[in-house]
Amino acid sequence: MNDVSEGLDTRAMSEWLQGLEVGLQPPVDFERVGLGQSNLTYLATDAKGARLVMRRPPLGELLASAHDVAREHRILSALQGTDVPVPLVHGLCQDAAVTDVPVLVVDFVEGAVLDDRRDAEALDPAARHHVGFSLVDTLTHIHALDLEQVGLADLASHKPYGARQLRRWSQQWDLSRTRDLPDLERLTERLAARDPGPGEVRLVHGDSHLRNVIIDPDGADVRAILDWELCTLGDPLADLGTLLAYWPQAGDPPTMRFDASTVSGFATRTELVEHYAQVSGRDVTSVPFWHALGLWKLGIILEGVRRRQLDDPRNLTAMGEIPAKAVDELVACAHVVLDDAD
Incomplete structure (x- = not known):
């Protein structure tokens, strides 16, 4: 069990949770779970085994607008009852008497989480092949939402998404970087030159990958997609690009990315793109831009994690300290994606 004493006032939180009138019976035990390097996730288990999940921002000083758990609460609340699989x-x-930061509380969703390569290897081969397609189907449900109907039309700007992302994450890099990285600056310039310009305005999850879903352990259908802190409005192909960025396959340059998708039987990136095109009906010719942008963003996010870990070692998790080469490898991988597209 991981220490939660610095992340939660467990006594005060236990009393607050019991006030939700969801039937919790004391005593309530708390455990930090998952490998998240951003918002921290906790499991609360009561005397009869009922479970709730909580999320709070990371410890230490945070960048403005980052890790907005209250915003995540708004999004998840808006998605209740839609075709998008999310926790209750x-x-x-x-x-303020319970917590110094907002804490989101949701239901515990039964299922499998692919947190380790061994989890992927334990899946039936047919399930391995299916899980990527189910994740793509989940993205199409997100992208099909009527923003006005779910009350999220004002969640973010409707201006061209590529330019917004390049501007925002360049600012994040400037605020969180631990060193100069000319290859990243060159990648930023290449992405700006390939920006496809205005596109659809849809709900975008922003962090779609295998570790952010709970699946049926037998058939591998997605039961819930988690971690909505990067959700915004923009081009739906950005979510597909993010999925590809988190989806290494045999023959890729070496990176420290989670490599479950390299296990025999998992769909290839080409298969995922083809499936998305089929089920969504969208033109996918600009996917290389969004794929490379996803790798660029992931590198910047990891640099931010490195900064937080250097500033406050309490933000270390089971993955340990993120090395500089993890960022460098992602930047190099993004250049390869653009080189292949050219």
Whole structure:
């Protein structure tokens, strides 16, 4: 069990959770779970085994607008009852007597989480092949939402998404970088030159990958897609690009990315793109831009994780300290994607 004493006032939180009237019976035990390097996730288990999940921002000093758990609460609440598989929302704790930061509380979703390569190897070969397609289907459900109907039309800007992303994440790099990285600066310039310009305005999850879904352990259908802190409005192909960025396959340059998708039987990136085109009906010719942008963003996110870990070692998790080469490898991989597209 991981220490939660610095992330939660467990006594005060236990009393607050019991006030939700969801049937929790004391005592309530708390455990930090998952490998998340951003918002921290906890499991609360009561005396009869009922479970709830909580998320709070990371410890230490945060960049402005980052790790907005209250915003994540708004998004998940808006998606209740839609075709998008998400956990049931129970509440948002903003009581200063309980917590110094907002804490999101949702239902525990039964299923499998592919947190380790061994989890992927344990899947039936047919399930391995299916899970990527189910994740793509989940993205198409997100992208099909009527923004006005779910009340999220004002969630973010409707201006061209590529330019917004390049501007925002360049600022994040400037604020969180630990060193100069000319190859990243050159990648930023290459991406700006390939920006496809205005596109559809849809809900975009922003962090779609295997570790952010709970699946049926037998058939591998997605039961819930998690971690909505990067959700925004923009071009739906950005989510496909993010999925590809997190989807290494045999023959790729070496990176420290989670490599479950390299296990025999998993769909290839080409198969995922073809499936998305088929089920969504969208033109996917600009996918290389979004794929490379996803790798660029992932590199910047990891640099931010490195900065937080250097500033406050309490943000270390089971993955340990993120090395500089993890960022460098992703930048190199993004250049390869653009080279192949050229």
